[in-house]
Amino acid sequence: MVVLIWMSVIAHHAYAKRVALVIGNAAYQHENKLANPINDAVLLQNTLKSELQFDDVKLIKNADFRTLNRAINDFNQSAQDADIALIYFSGHGQQGDNRQNYLLATDAQIEHLVDLRTGAVTSDELINATQGAKARIVILDACRDRPNSGFKSATKGLSRVQVTGDELLIAYATDAGKVAQDGNTGNSPYATALAQVMRKKDKSIMGMFDDVKDQVRTVTKGQQVPTREGNLSIDVYFIQPTINIQQNTNSTTADAELVFWDSIKNETDAESYQAYLKQYPNGRFSHLAQEKIQKYVLKMNQTQVASVNDIEKTKKYIEEADNILLKNPINQKKRYKAAEHTLSQGNPFAEIFINAANFSGQNYKDLVTLADQNHAASANLLGFVWMAKGLPNEAMKWFHKSADIGHHFAMKELGAAYLAGLGVPKNEQKAMEWFKKSADLGNTTAMTAVGTLYRNAKGVTQNYNTMLEWYKKAADIGDTTAMMAIGTFYAKGEIVEQDDQKMLEWYYKAADAGDMTAMMKIGNFYAKNGGFGQNNQKAMEWYRKAVDSGDEEVINFIGTLYYDGTGVIQNYNTAMEWYLKAANLKSASAMYNIGILYEYGLGIEKDKIQAKEWYCKAAKLNHAEAITRVTAYGWSGNWQKQCV
The missing domain is CATH 1.25.40.10 (Tetratricopeptide repeat domain)
Incomplete structure (x- = not known):
């Protein structure tokens, strides 16, 4: 019975500190302006502050690079010891090299990859800004099209971030490499669904994002499918579920304090006792907790100076x-x-x-x-x-x-x-x-x-x-x-x-100095300007030089040339050979492409079992299209369970 009472106290005090940073960028100076990010940001701010009763919701509108960085830096201070830290970004996003994601400031002028460093923040910076919180959520409604951009990446939209660690969830407005809709009703489809579903009672956050995905997919008729990465291993809610305990709870606080103290009394770090004092500043064990803190802080200070043995x-x-x-x-x-x-x-x-x-x-x-x-x-x-x-x-x-x-x-x-x-x-x-x-x-x-x-x-x-x-x-x-x-x-x-x-x-x-991108650009030049014959052969020669660099995505690209018949005679068997080489170097794209060949029987006999196996390999490396294939093409259900 004590355990039940303790659960009640935790539920009551579950989210003593919940903070959010909401960013809406629309008035871009060098990119096409967007209609709805400010509306979306205001909608999310009102939902989090007024309806979900977050303690602190910072709204930033049309942030230039300096403002964006300062807001992120300041938010990291707010996130320390928070139960939930949430960041929402609505605006233009750009996938750079190495599948890094960049969220553009309103003064960004992106003509070359190097310009991203002084005109955008990375998704990693947003993730890092939530460090220190128990549950961390980053929402990127930032895959909107950029038709007037002076710089184009090889892939539209955003790539998927490799999530490490527990209690971190990254939500994307749409699939990897796809463009999210800005909307024509005052808000984007994603922000609309997000605000509506957030208000649901007894709905865990993990389940909430599943509902958002279904709603957006329905509204956009399948043109936009939100995704998420990471996991909140504990049941985290925006609106706490109702807990019914049928008994007198007059002694709840005292019993809960005893359970708490018993759980930490043998710990050898100051943080455990500081946590006790934070919840029970005048508790029956407060003097003992103070003594423990002094003891372990002193011990920590004595060993603070690093020892460099050699x-x-x-x-x-x-x-x-x-x-x-x-x-x-x-x-x-x-x-x-x-x-x-x-x-x-x-x-x-x-x-x-x-x-x-x-x-x-x-x-x-x-x-x-x-x-x-x-x-x-x-x-x-x-x-x-x-x-x-x-x-x-x-x-x-x-x-x-x-x-x-x-x-x-x-x-x-x-x-x-x-x-x-x-x-x-x-x-x-x-x-x-x-x-x-x-x-x-x-x-x-x-x-x-x-x-x-x-x-x-x-x-x-x-x-x-x-x-x-x-x-x-x-x-x-x-x-x-x-x-x-x-x-x-x-x-x-x-x-x-x-x-x-x-x-x-x-x-x-640059190619003579070993630059793989230069080799690819030379190959592209000959492929586009050479017509048929010798120039296409030159293009392939340069592509093969790039392959010698050992880059798995270049090797995958060669496979795609044979798959499409671009500059070479179309040959699915040769494409498979290149895809297998890239897959052995851990290219998720190549694994996905092998799955396509098996699923549709291109150059080989159809084999859905093999297709699923390769899709699962790619999915485990966070390849969004592979995850979609596993869940939508005859293998319904949670993709992790399907790919055991």
Whole structure:
């Protein structure tokens, strides 16, 4: 009976703190304006605040890049110790390279991938901003079409984020790679359904999003199908279910306090006793709890200073990990692969680039200890870790320390921070100063940043010739991003006269330096401009060179060329061979494509069992279309249960 009473108390106090950040961006300066995101944001704010009685709901309308970053940073403070932390974003979204998602600020001007860093926030930043809460929810109504955009990604809409950890749910307004409807009734179909279903009593949040999916699919006649990733393992509700206990509850609080104390009285951390005092500040065990807290806080402080048993070995590990960042300042996929290899060789600091947001423990303490001793690489990595955690103010403290010691990557990060007003006041002149300091030490990313500032007249007078000089300076040192940018200028006739021959010259330079994207662009050029015959053969030659880079998505792309018969004779058997190669490298897209071949009997005998097996492999890697196939094509029910 005591257990039942305890459950009643928890239900009553279940959500003592529920916070939300609601963002609606519609008045874009360089993108097509949207009709409904402000209406959608206001609808969600009213629903959360007035009807669901959230404690704090912050509404942000038409946020530029600086406002967006500040709101996210501030929200992370609110999310600490919250029972529920929820973020809703309505507006334009963009899938960048490496399947990263970007949510665009209203002042975003996206012409190249690098522009995303100063015009949009990532979905990871929104996720990190909810850290510290028991249940975390991020809702992205941000897959709306961008017909006037100066930059197009290979895929419309947003990709699916790999969710790690419990009690995190990410909801998307539509399927991966698809476009969500803005709506013509004052609100988008997704926001309308969300607000309606949120009000349902006795409906868990997980079940609620299933209802939202069904409602949107019905209203849009199957054109838009919302999805979600992650899981809330505990039953979490917006409106608490009714709990009926048939008995006198006069002694409920006292019995509940005893149950609580019995559950923590043998713990050896201060947090458990602080939690007791938070709920029972004048409880019968409060004096004992205070003594326990003093004891364990003292013990923690005595061991706070990191112990570096072998300081030279630790420094070597840290510098090796830092070098991963220096060699891969932009390409996250290469950085991740390098980190995996380095981690397998026994370097624990490589974990930073695999799971930076959760990097902690003794290795973190070692970084702090050495950074305090003016070890530049340690301070730089601490800056990177805190940026990943979504706390730029803390990150800037460490980047400043590293930069003052002479670390060029940290200087470059300070330039980017001052340009965006991220963790520091926005100051274009200071941004230029830090970028130039970094460039003078040989940082090619900083060189291209200086060039971009001259192009956009940020902190300096606009000068296209000076811009090209800085880009060429970076390219001469071997920066393939700069080479590709110059090639793109010639391809589009921007800044310079359109010239396919010069475009190819710069793409060739990047390809010779091993840039896979350059190889693909050269192949695309020959495939589109060559008609039939020799030029298509050239296109395939370049595609095969890209394959040699070992990138699984390039290998999958070759399979699709044979599947479609683009530049080659259509051959499903050859397509299968390429798809299998990519699948062996963990390409979810290739696994899905193999499922298609089996389901429809293309080049092989129809086999629905094999099709389901391959769809399930892709689904387990969060491939949205594969999940849809499993649940909608003869294998009904929860896809996880179907793919055991």
